[in-house]
Amino acid sequence: EIVLTQSPDTLSLSPGERATLSCRASQSVSSNYLAWYQQKPGQAPRLLIHGASNRATGIPDRFSGSGSGTDFTLTISRLEPEDVAVYYCQEYGGSPPGNTFGQGTKLEIK
Amino acid sequence: EVQLLESGGGLVQPGGSLRLSCAASGFTFPFYAMSWVRQAPGKGLEWVSAISGSGGTTHYADSVKGRFTISRDNSKNSLYLQMDSLRAEDTAVYYCARDLTIYRMLNSFDYWGLGTLVTVSS
Numbered sequence: 001e002i003v004l005t006q007s008p009d010t011l012s013l014s015p016g017e018r019a020t021l022s023c024r025a026s027q028s029v030s031s032n033y034l035a036w037y038q039q040k041p042g043q044a045p046r047l048l049i050h051g052a053s054n055r056a057t058g059i060p061d062r063f064s065g066s067g068s069g070t071d072f073t074l075t076i077s078r079l080e081p082e083d084v085a086v087y088y089c090q091e092y093g094g095s096p097p098g099n100t101f102g103q104g105t106k107l108e109i110k
Numbered sequence: 111e112v113q114l115l116e117s118g119g120g121l122v123q124p125g126g127s128l129r130l131s132c133a134a135s136g137f138t139f140p141f142y143a144m145s146w147v148r149q150a151p152g153k154g155l156e157w158v159s160a161i162s163g164s165g166g167t168t169h170y171a172d173s174v175k176g177r178f179t180i181s182r183d184n185s186k187n188s189l190y191l192q193m194d195s196l197r198a199e200d201t202a203v204y205y206c207a208r209d210l211t212i213y214r215m216l217n218s219f220d221y222w223g224l225g226t227l228v229t230v231s232s
Binding site: 033035037039044045046047050051056057086088090092093096097098099100101102103104 | 171
């Protein structure tokens with residue numbers, strides 16, 4: 001079973017800055033089946049990125065995903081106050097069949 | 111507009127049972143695999159179970175295997191989670207979620223419900 005480790009646990013940046021969030025897998029993620037979600041307080045998660053680098057419908061191009069194998073990155077350029085949230089990565093191609101989430105990175109805006 | 115609406119949560123004693131429902135609308139329900147994902151208070155996301163569009167294939171997290179049963183009724187556009195032998199550690203908000211692409215299980219999830227809270231406590 002793949003274990004996903006996200007870093008940092010908390011990230012505090014100013015509006016307009018660039019955020020770089022990391023997700024490292026304990027073994028290679030097949031076919032880059034790696035997704036990123038944003039969860040704002042009191043809300044359900046929202047899909048941002050799937051297939052490691054494909055933006056979901058309606059997601060601004062400030063959000064981008066990259067990486068392959070065991071190392072993946074979510075980049076948020078030009079941070080806005082509304083980006084305050086917890087961000088989760090998810091792997092969905094591993095064995096045994098199932099889904100695994102990382103522990104989350106909390107993004108704070110100064 | 112795609113909508114998922116969970117119901118059935120509540121307070122239950124340890125060892126008890128509860129059945130969650132998720133009413134789906136705005137899309138062709140049988141085309142999509144569906145999952146349940148839970149979130150304990152103040153904690154991260156944990157995938158619980160998935161079911162194929164036809165209902166013929168199911169998968170479970172080890173933490174719930176043998177205690178929870180996922181099912182669906184495509185004639186009613188509804189997803190269910192029967193939860194038996196509940197434990198305190200099952201306390202969480204339970205979300206139903208739709209797979210991103212049709213005809214494929216164990217995907218990323220593009221639509222989520224608002225969730226229903228299950229509290230297991232004496």
